[in-house]
Amino acid sequence: MTQTADVSDLVGFTPYNIVELPLSVSTADEYLTIHWDNGQSSDFHYLWLRDNCTCAECVSTLTREQMFEICDVPLDIKAKSATITNQNRLSVQWDFESHQSLYHPGWLKAHCYSEEAREQRKILPKIWDKQLISQQLPVHAFSKIMQQDADLLTWLRDLRDYGITLVTAVDTTGSALKSVAERIAFIRETNFGTLFEVKAKPNANSTAYTTLRLPLHTDLPTRELQPGLQFLHCLVNDASGGESILVDGFKIAEHMRQHHPDDFKALSTLSMSFYNKDKDSDYRFKGPALVTDSSGAVVEVRLANFLRGPLDIPADQVTSLYSAYRRFMQLTREARFQYFHRLNAGDLLVFDNRRVLHARNAFDLKQGERHLQGCYVDRDELLSRIRVLERSCKLGE
Numbered sequence: 001m002t003q004t005a006d007v008s009d010l011v012g013f014t015p016y017n018i019v020e021l022p023l024s025v026s027t028a029d030e031y032l033t034i035h036w037d038n039g040q041s042s043d044f045h046y047l048w049l050r051d052n053c054t055c056a057e058c059v060s061t062l063t064r065e066q067m068f069e070i071c072d073v074p075l076d077i078k079a080k081s082a083t084i085t086n087q088n089r090l091s092v093q094w095d096f097e098s099h100q101s102l103y104h105p106g107w108l109k110a111h112c113y114s115e116e117a118r119e120q121r122k123i124l125p126k127i128w129d130k131q132l133i134s135q136q137l138p139v140h141a142f143s144k145i146m147q148q149d150a151d152l153l154t155w156l157r158d159l160r161d162y163g164i165t166l167v168t169a170v171d172t173t174g175s176a177l178k179s180v181a182e183r184i185a186f187i188r189e190t191n192f193g194t195l196f197e198v199k200a201k202p203n204a205n206s207t208a209y210t211t212l213r214l215p216l217h218t219d220l221p222t223r224e225l226q227p228g229l230q231f232l233h234c235l236v237n238d239a240s241g242g243e244s245i246l247v248d249g250f251k252i253a254e255h256m257r258q259h260h261p262d263d264f265k266a267l268s269t270l271s272m273s274f275y276n277k278d279k280d281s282d283y284r285f286k287g288p289a290l291v292t293d294s295s296g297a298v299v300e301v302r303l304a305n306f307l308r309g310p311l312d313i314p315a316d317q318v319t320s321l322y323s324a325y326r327r328f329m330q331l332t333r334e335a336r337f338q339y340f341h342r343l344n345a346g347d348l349l350v351f352d353n354r355r356v357l358h359a360r361n362a363f364d365l366k367q368g369e370r371h372l373q374g375c376y377v378d379r380d381e382l383l384s385r386i387r388v389l390e391r392s393c394k395l396g397e
């Protein structure tokens, strides 16, 4: 593996602006330090740098995927020399196999893993209650998000951050819902179809397809991966009742963490059971109602009363879980957390189904019809679409 760095010091399609310039580099035993012209500094371990070499020998120029494997160099690999080039690149000559690497300063800064930099890079959800969302609900016009990539990006960022948006004036005659969803990516098909029709049906296989009240829930908690985004497009709403209620599950979870820590712990560690039984399908999933990531942040909520199965947990934990679940549901019923909206024909609610709980009141068809059309798109697709749009649209940066 004798190789000098290839001309390319970036792989992939994301551009990196050079905002700060590297002035100098100093070396320690396990890492080197870059001193930037704004007075900041960044430490990069030799192993990390060697792992991220972009030369044509380490990364395939065809697939942009790594060919180099970190287990092929010694654990104590070091820089024989490390300098800043005239083009402001970090150049490292390794003490193993005479390999040389070159690093783009914008890329290095964007990937600095100091505690402060990692904290700054976090995209935190904008958590809401009734008051906040009543003032800040992101509303986007159908024609704009369909035509302009910049408007599409603003909508998708709102969706990512608030977990809820309202799209207005969506055509109710053609296949507008499909077109909006496909502005993001492909639709996630389920046993309810690619597009599902929410209306009272004679042989309903879901409470959603009756006129009954639907308590606050996430859709398909019966699946290992709950659908990420849910779209509900109102085609007709002449019935009485049937109003929509939405609650930020992250808000309830944070409230519980703060005020009822034992209940928070029970809901985030003990598994609920969810069942969806039909003639030709039988979906079941066991998992906690609140999912936390490695830093303890709540990243997912999973709840639907009408899809619950019998608890299957150690006997000495049953009371704790019931107590925590009851507390959570009672909190979601408090008006201060509920956003209330009566859907009109042409309204399209899009929300993060793994975060925001939705409900509808019972309705009465004596005065007219009620018909919504729905579909799902996974969270990965949303985030990927945002990143691709951000390559060319530099909005708000």
Ligand code: OGA
Binding pocket: 198, 208, 214, 219, 232, 242, 243, 244, 358, 359, 360, 372, 374
């Ligand atoms: C659903 C649902 C809400 C409504 O179909 O999952 O929650 O307003 N519908 O009918």
Ligand code: ZN
Binding pocket: 003, 053, 054, 055, 056, 057, 058, 059, 099, 100, 101
């Ligand atoms: Zn290399």
Ligand code: ZN
Binding pocket: 208, 217, 218, 219, 358
């Ligand atoms: Zn639902």
